Amino acid sequence: QTYEFESRPPEEDFGFRLVSAARIGHVGELKRLVLDGGCDCDSVISEFGIFGTGRSGCFTRSELGFAEERTALIGAVEAGWLSVVELIVGFATEGRANLNVVCHEWNPRGVGGAGLRGSYTALDTARIYHREEIRQVLLRAGAVSAECCSRPRRENPFFIRARQDRGEYANSGWERREKQ
Numbered sequence: 001q002t003y004e005f006e007s008r009p010p011e012e013d014f015g016f017r018l019v020s021a022a023r024i025g026h027v028g029e030l031k032r033l034v035l036d037g038g039c040d041c042d043s044v045i046s047e048f049g050i051f052g053t054g055r056s057g058c059f060t061r062s063e064l065g066f067a068e069e070r071t072a073l074i075g076a077v078e079a080g081w082l083s084v085v086e087l088i089v090g091f092a093t094e095g096r097a098n099l100n101v102v103c104h105e106w107n108p109r110g111v112g113g114a115g116l117r118g119s120y121t122a123l124d125t126a127r128i129y130h131r132e133e134i135r136q137v138l139l140r141a142g143a144v145s146a147e148c149c150s151r152p153r154r155e156n157p158f159f160i161r162a163r164q165d166r167g168e169y170a171n172s173g174w175e176r177r178e179k180q
Contacts, residue, residue: 001043015043022072022088025081030088031073034096041097044069046106046157051115064115067157069103073122077134085122085134089141090166098122102151108158119146 021029063125076084091097105116123143139170
């Protein structure tokens with residue numbers, strides 16, 4: 001599901017809630033979402049922007065648009081929250097998270113391009129953001145760079161938005177499902 005302009009995802013969008021909690025360093029909320037809510041710690045969200053605007057939002061119809069994928073772990077690394085990274089590393093040792101989820105930056109035609117990263121993991125993000133302490137924690141936990149991982153098959157978020165515009169959207173998994 002994509003959301004146009006500055007509108008926020010609905011409360012039920014747990015991927016967005018996970019990344020938001022990680023970005024602000026809210027360890028308790030992240031624990032609650034994963035342990036009590038059954039959220040997938042590896043959920044990938046895409047956030048849209050336009051080159052040269054200096055702000056983010058959903059700009060899915062522009063040739064200058066881009067989409068950045070991230071997980072809660074990548075969001076925590078970007079924000080520099082070691083406590084959240086350590087929590088997710090703990091989830092990984094329990095089998096509740098994967099430290100090597102590969103994300104992409106997209107343009108309307110595909111992965112990467114001018115001014116965009118191609119594929120990256122949390123370890124790559126720690127290196128790019130100069131988060132040395134976090135990088136060391138990730139390395140000790142077995143995290144690797146995207147170049148050592150297989151490339152995931154995910155659809156270009158711009159294509160998803162175009163289908164939504166045509167009314168062809170069906171729930172692709174963001175809607176809440178009760179734990180079995």
